[in-house]
Amino acid sequence: MVNLSFKIGNLSFKNPVITASGTCGYGIELEDFISLEKLGGIIVKGMTLKPREGNPYPRMVETPSGMLNSVGLQNNGIEYFEKHIYPRLTGLDTNVMINVNGSTIEEYVELAERISHLEKIPAIELNISCPNVKMGGMAFGTNPVTAREVIKSVRKVYSRILIVKLSPNVTSIEEFAKIAEDEGADAISLVNTLLGMAIDVKKMKPSLATITGGLSGPAIKPVAVRMVWQAAKTVKIPVIGIGGIMNEIDALEFIMAGATAIQVGTALFIDPSVPCKIITGIEQFLVERGFEDYSLLIGYINKNF
Amino acid sequence: MAKLIRDFKVLNNTKITQDYFILELVSPEKLQNLMPGQFVQVRIDGSRETFLRRPFSVHDLDYDKNSIKILVQIAGKGTEKMSKLLPGEILNIIYPLGRPFSEPNKGENILLVGGGSGVAPLLFLAKHIKQLEINPDILLGFKSQQRIIETEEFEKYGRVFITTDDGSAGREGLVTEHPLLLKGKYDRIYCCGPEAMMKAVVSLAKSRNIFCEVSLEHLMACGIGICLCCIVKTTRGNICTCTEGPVINANELLW
Known part of the structure; x- marks a missing residue:
């Protein structure tokens, strides 16, 4: 048996494979394909205080080895979650986490505080990196002053595990990783989508209604691996790697770059059973290479190259 | 399921x-x-x-x-x-x-309206309706005679009416100009085709107070309700075409 478990602060995860916010619904949508309890955790879709309709259609376009989306945080709000979804998730033996969004610092704080009353939600992922909303999101996460302010404010009211999801749309990821650590984040997750754009040349118009959107999928993986590597060298808190992970090899790449855990996102759209395949694949790799604990591989290249 | x-x-x-x-x-x-x-x-x-x-x-x-x-x-x-x-x-x-077309009741008069690749779900529907001992009328629109597809298959299950944009086969014009849609007495219309066609059919069905369902073709990534990309605006807000559709009742659409 190899060990796949790890901790963020005092919170234990059975393995380093987590489903990424915005790509796994409320988790329930995946139940036909996988047993959610096999996962290290689930981060349910980006939530706001009030319901949000999101952006107009079309919201997605396939691009080489990836896709652009401009969903814009469509969700039913916290009240709907508390009433209809939370009761269905509380019995699950895995970490159900919520991705937290707001248009103002006050909204982030109010939502985080409200979630802190949900006993079975052990962690939040503070999303300061959504590229598809006019107010908040990436605007907070790409400015060091506002990034610090929002993390600090949420930290004051939220005592459980706080993960900060960083934007790749910055010049220095180290700077933002450090800000998160300084302000008391328990972990950082990166990267959110890269701001991108596509034009339908035949129709001579933008492919997305919002013109720009967030790029995800294997197309962004090398950028994400580089940023995880940089961030992991900068901070002592765990780094969760995200960006185009399709299989266990991709997952291990992030881990060797310095990620303590990884999130599977866009890959779920193609194969919703893929997180379990990744867990098994990591296990097999460890057995084949004679590692007893996957943590020996975290930041492996930094120790050796 | x-x-x-x-x-x-x-x-x-x-x-x-x-x-x-x-x-x-x-x-x-x-x-x-x-x-x-x-x-x-x-x-x-x-x-x-x-x-x-x-x-x-x-x-x-x-x-x-x-x-x-x-x-x-x-x-x-x-x-x-x-x-x-x-x-x-x-x-x-x-x-x-996705959600299927609703079941018609025995003895109802049914019209299927399809255009181009939109005929795809209608053949299975026509077959199913025939099994319910209803002979549907099937109105199919194409650009031209060369573009006509699957009409022989449809003839197994109901009366088939064709329109072509250029008049090279069937009646010249659009399905929405066909007397079946303008005057035919139907209890239900099921429709799939280009969005402009479906909008026109929905508007006709609404004005004539006929139950109407359309099957939408929206860009989607996942198909299982997790990417939230294939949304359509309805009286219930933005809903996913993949899980709440692709078949949607005309009265719910904000067209």
Whole structure:
């Protein structure tokens, strides 16, 4: 048996494979394909205080080895979650986490505080990196002053595990990783989508209604691996790697770059059973290479190259 | 019905026109129950250019053979690759997906309206309705005679009426100019085709107070309600075409 478990602060995860916010619904949508309890955790879709309709259609376009989306945080709000979804998730033996969004610092704080009353939600992922909303999101996460302010404010009211999801749309990821650590984040997750754009040349118009959107999928993986590597060298808190992970090899790449855990996102759209395949694949790799604990591989290249 | 991911085997790949072909795909096990209007998500090869799955409505099925048929129009790189699939090759599929057309009641008068590739889900529907001992009227619109597809198949299940934009076959003009839609006495209209056509049909059906459902074709990534990309604006807010549709009641659409 190899060990796949790890901790963020005092919170234990059975393995380093987590489903990424915005790509796994409320988790329930995946139940036909996988047993959610096999996962290290689930981060349910980006939530706001009030319901949000999101952006107009079309919201997605396939691009080489990836896709652009401009969903814009469509969700039913916290009240709907508390009433209809939370009761269905509380019995699950895995970490159900919520991705937290707001248009103002006050909204982030109010939502985080409200979630802190949900006993079975052990962690939040503070999303300061959504590229598809006019107010908040990436605007907070790409400015060091506002990034610090929002993390600090949420930290004051939220005592459980706080993960900060960083934007790749910055010049220095180290700077933002450090800000998160300084302000008391328990972990950082990166990267959110890269701001991108596509034009339908035949129709001579933008492919997305919002013109720009967030790029995800294997197309962004090398950028994400580089940023995880940089961030992991900068901070002592765990780094969760995200960006185009399709299989266990991709997952291990992030881990060797310095990620303590990884999130599977866009890959779920193609194969919703893929997180379990990744867990098994990591296990097999460890057995084949004679590692007893996957943590020996975290930041492996930094120790050796 | 639980959704499954399965490797289907290509039984036949039949070219029907320059642009269209029909794939018959066999399930590795007993075929799950599927209803007209439901769809499948096909994984082509996961390559750089065809990274995401492609949705196709079920065109026909055969529970004895455990097979489904999908009608495919060559529209891009993915469908181009699919057109070259050979018998015996494998296609990975997620199914059954989406909400089907509602069941008509015995004795009702039914009109099916289709245009172009929108005829795809209507053949399975026509067959199903025929099994309910109803002979539907089927109104199909195409650009020209060369673009006509599948009408012989439809004739097995009801009276078929054709329109072409250029008058090279059937009645000249659009389906929405056809007397069946303008004056025909129907209890239900089921429609699938280009959005402009469906909008016109919905508007006619509403003005004549006829129950109407349309099957929407929206860009989607997942097909299972997790990407929230294929939304349509309705009286219930933005809903996912893949899980709340693709069949939507005309009265719910904000068209």
